[in-house]
Amino acid sequence: xxxxxxxxxGLVKTWETLSLTCTVSGGSISGYYWSWIRQPPGKGLEWIGxxxxxxxxxxxxxxxxxxxxxxxxxxxxxxLKLTSVTTADTAVYYCxxxxxxxxxxxxxxxxxxxxxxxxxxxx
Amino acid sequence: QSVLTQPPSVSAAPGQKVTISCSGSSxxxxxxxxxxxxxxxxxxxxxxxxxNNNRPSGIPDRFSxxxxxxxxxxxxxxxxxxDEADYYCGTWDSSLSVGVFGxxxxxxxx
Numbered sequence: 001x002x003x004x005x006x007x008x009x010g011l012v013k014t015w016e017t018l019s020l021t022c023t024v025s026g027g028s029i030s031g032y033y034w035s036w037i038r039q040p041p042g043k044g045l046e047w048i049g050x051x052x053x054x055x056x057x058x059x060x061x062x063x064x065x066x067x068x069x070x071x072x073x074x075x076x077x078x079x080l081k082l083t084s085v086t087t088a089d090t091a092v093y094y095c096x097x098x099x100x101x102x103x104x105x106x107x108x109x110x111x112x113x114x115x116x117x118x119x120x121x122x123x
Numbered sequence: 124q125s126v127l128t129q130p131p132s133v134s135a136a137p138g139q140k141v142t143i144s145c146s147g148s149s150x151x152x153x154x155x156x157x158x159x160x161x162x163x164x165x166x167x168x169x170x171x172x173x174x175n176n177n178r179p180s181g182i183p184d185r186f187s188x189x190x191x192x193x194x195x196x197x198x199x200x201x202x203x204x205x206d207e208a209d210y211y212c213g214t215w216d217s218s219l220s221v222g223v224f225g226x227x228x229x230x231x232x233x
């Protein structure tokens with residue numbers, strides 16, 4: 001079955017760029033949407049954004065100006081870049097398959113999710 | 124503050140039934156499908172219910188979902204200690220053009 005694995009630095013300095021990669025195994029990224037979701041310590045889930053494998057993207061408006069999600073189909077990977085990070089960006093970051101398109105909107109079905117990676121932002 | 128409202132906690136005894144509510148608005152739950160996720164302690168969220176009331180392969184039928192108007196409900200019967208977890212609802216918000224989650228509900232099996 002499809003498995004996802006996040007990778008990247010666990011510590012990022014304030015005002016620098018957070019960069020994470022999600023490697024997809026057991027299936028192709030082609031034909032699906034792929035998302036990033038984060039969870040600050042002790043808090044709930046926040047949708048960051050998603051991309052279609054061909055490159056179109058949709059971002060959370062609250063993070064849009066700092067977010068880029070892109071794919072490398074040759075490596076079966078997709079990535080997240082979040083610029084100008086602050087301590088408020090400290091969180092566990094999950095990559096996930098989904099959502100699914102439904103007309104003009106999306107069906108927010110994420111399955112599977114990766115195990116998550118804790119990224120701490122500190123000066 | 125989350126767009127979707129869930130009770131912070133619920134509890135019930137082993138073998139009993141519990142329901143977890145998720146309240147939204149016409150632009151999110153009222154207009155889109157709802158999914159539910161289970162997050163066991165220290166683990167990643169796992170999809171429990173999708174498109175309001177469908178279970179992925181491998182999810183027991185003790186778990187059920189429903190939706191009415193701008194609210195959704197997760198039901199769990201035959202509670203087990205292994206069901207102790209945080210549960211999140213999620214959906215798309217058509218007006219905000221954003222994926223939204225509830226704040227999560229901590230289930231305690233007494």
